[in-house]
Amino acid sequence: MTSSQSLLALATGISWLVSMAGHVGLLVVALVLVRRHRPDAAGPLVGWAVAELVLGxxxxxxxxxxxxxxxxxxxxxxxxxxxxxxxxxxxxxxxxLVAWLAYALVVLAQPPKPVEVPREPPYR
Structure with a gap:
């Protein structure tokens, strides 16, 4: 293997690792931050991040x-x-995957759905 081939392999490997680290970071953000504040919008974002990781x-x-x-x-x-x-x-x-991310962002940008609390306990 020549030095230019080694350099290309190294650059490709580093690029892939940085990309995967970014996707893992986005998955963590979706799982921790988005799910805590907007559980209704976390699903599409988590799905997108997992699909990106799998595809990578x-x-x-x-x-x-x-x-x-x-x-x-x-x-x-x-x-x-x-x-x-x-x-x-x-x-x-x-x-x-870009279309999936766009959908997830649209879901996140919409106001949260109101939480409905039943007036009577269901066990009566």
Whole structure:
């Protein structure tokens, strides 16, 4: 491995770690702060943060595995095609996650739902 390849691998790894740390931070914010103050809005935010983490981990693992499997059975053209397909799938999933985040933010921006307290205890 050349020094430029090592540098690229290091930069990619650091970038992935920073991204995952950011998503974990957002998950903690949704679980601790948003859920405490707006439990009705926490669900979509927690779901989005978990989906982002899963996509990040699965994407990071699947990329090299797919490339290695395709490279063994086919040539460079197949590797490039596999990477293009992975990029397109990640783009579509990423757009879906952006829409999910937008929905979660809309839910959070709306006034909280009033809490209804029954006048009579249900055990009577």
């Amino acid at each position: 981990v699965v994407g990071a693992a699947l990329g090299p595995i797919t490339t290695a499997l395709v490279a063994r059975s086919s040539g460079i053209e197949a590797v490039v095609t596999a990477q293009a397909v992975q990029t397109l799938v990640r783009t579509v999933l990423g757009a879906g």
